[in-house]
Amino acid sequence: MKLFIGNKNYSSWSMRPWVLMKETGIDFEEVKLRFDGFEAGSRFKVELARVSPAGCVPVLLDGDLAVWDSLAIVEYLAETFPDVRLWPRRTERRALARSICAEMHSGFRALRNHCPLNIDASMPEIGARELAEQPEVRADLDRIVAIWSERLDDDGGPFLFGAFSAADAYFAPVVSRIHTYALPVPSRLRTYVDAVLATRSVGEWFAAARTEKDFVQFEEPYRTGANG
Numbered sequence: 269m270k271l272f273i274g275n276k277n278y279s280s281w282s283m284r285p286w287v288l289m290k291e292t293g294i295d296f297e298e299v300k301l302r303f304d305g306f307e308a309g310s311r312f313k314v315e316l317a318r319v320s321p322a323g324c325v326p327v328l329l330d331g332d333l334a335v336w337d338s339l340a341i342v343e344y345l346a347e348t349f350p351d352v353r354l355w356p357r358r359t360e361r362r363a364l365a366r367s368i369c370a371e372m373h374s375g376f377r378a379l380r381n382h383c384p385l386n387i388d389a390s391m392p393e394i395g396a397r398e399l400a401e402q403p404e405v406r407a408d409l410d411r412i413v414a415i416w417s418e419r420l421d422d423d424g425g426p427f428l429f430g431a432f433s434a435a436d437a438y439f440a441p442v443v444s445r446i447h448t449y450a451l452p453v454p455s456r457l458r459t460y461v462d463a464v465l466a467t468r469s470v471g472e473w474f475a476a477a478r479t480e481k482d483f484v485q486f487e488e489p490y491r492t493g494a495n496g
Contacts, residue, residue: 269296272327275303276477278487280385280441282326285341288437290469292352303484339373342434356429365435368415372438378404383445387477394490395449416457426463
């Protein structure tokens with residue numbers, strides 16, 4: 269299998285299946301395509317068009333089969349590796365896990381737009397400003413806190429459904445945003461944030477993101493250079 273991803277510092281969608289596969293031991297070859305632009309003639313789009321008609325990362329290539337969209341990739345992996353248990357074992361818990369992943373997949377647009385993934389940066393002042401000036405960002409964060417609180421209360425942690433699952437991989441970029449922008453969460457949820465940050469897969473992704481040293485201006489609404 270090959271997993272096509274974008275820049276690790278910026279690509280939250282790429283991060284989800286990469287972290288899930290690494291954390292659960294599913295073997296794959298990483299193919300990283302640099303974000304040089306998203307117009308039709310950019311090298312990123314041209315190279316990606318060879319494997320996916322959608323023109324977006326991530327893409328999982330398994331032989332001649334290309335699977336695009338992060339949720340589709342997770343479901344394909346769950347069917348291909350049923351013994352790995354990417355979803356919770358019990359039916360009702362799987363339904364809940366899929367529900368919160370789907371909500372993340374289609375929602376939280378204010379958080380995405382105002383606090384984009386940027387692992388190499390530390391911008392607590394931006395986080396404070398966006399929370400104060402953008403009520404939609406506050407609403408998104410409140411909803412995330414509610415999801416995490418309910419799941420951790422029901423299952424006792426350290427992850428959303430006890431053991432690490434696709435749900436945690438899906439929220440790993442949110443954990444990164446909380447880290448980058450110092451977004452406040454209740455102290456009891458810091459344990460979850462710290463547990464996700466401490467996983468081998470997230471640690472490897474963070475380390476690689478920080479060594480990219482690839483400042484992409486159109487992905488940087490708040491910084492003019494890598495140091496500020």
